[in-house]
Amino acid sequence: MAYSIRQTRREDWQRLRELRLAALQDPVAPVAFFEPYEEAVQLTRGEWERRASGRESVTFIGESETGAWGGMVGAFIRSGRVYVVGVYMLPDHRGTGLARELMRAAIDWADGYEVRLRVHENNPRAAKFYASLGFEPTGDTDSDPRDPSLQAYELSLKTGQGVQER
Structure with a gap:
């Protein structure tokens, strides 16, 4: 399946909301996202428009030939990373190469500088995928807010010296 990869725009807020809420209700969500569905569903239209606008962060989506969205990857800049x-x-879009295309868009957006992410210890499929892209563990961890006995590991793709705040 062929996809067009692009950044969301303010007017995409409803579709972004639908995709994010679907993500948070997916059976893998408990180990993939720290934002609870119950909080996300209460966000205002203005908050969704802000998320979609790309002012503070960017979200890349993969759009099929029919206009259906198949997935997303978000990115933001903090402390030069x-x-x-x-x-x-x-x-229906897993295993199609879309995740790799979206990650490439986020890495390209980083403009050659270090990219970091976190992966839950109970998500080995994601950890393997990120390793295939060249991400390596930094040694930093965070506790899962829903279960402090579980960890999320930080991974890094070192491709430069840091980014300027945009």
Whole structure:
């Protein structure tokens, strides 16, 4: 399946909301996202428009030839690094290469500088995928807010010296 990869725009807010809420209800969500569905569903239209607008962060979506969205990857800049968040593919679009295309868009957006992300210890499929892209563990971890006995591991793709705030 061929996809067009692009950044969301403010007017995409409803579709972005639908995709994010689907992600948070997916059976893999408990180990893939720290944002609870119950919080996301309460966000205002203005918050969704802000998320879609690309002012503070960017979200790349993969759009099929029919206009259907198959997945997304978010990225933002903090402390001279690009952080990738919200990686999600709808079930029918998994295994199509879309995740790799979306990650490439986020890495390209980072403009050659270090990219970091976190992967839950109970998500070995994602960890293997990120390793295939060249990500390596930094040694930093965070506790899962829903279960502090579980960890999310930080991974890094070192491709430069840092980014300027945009």
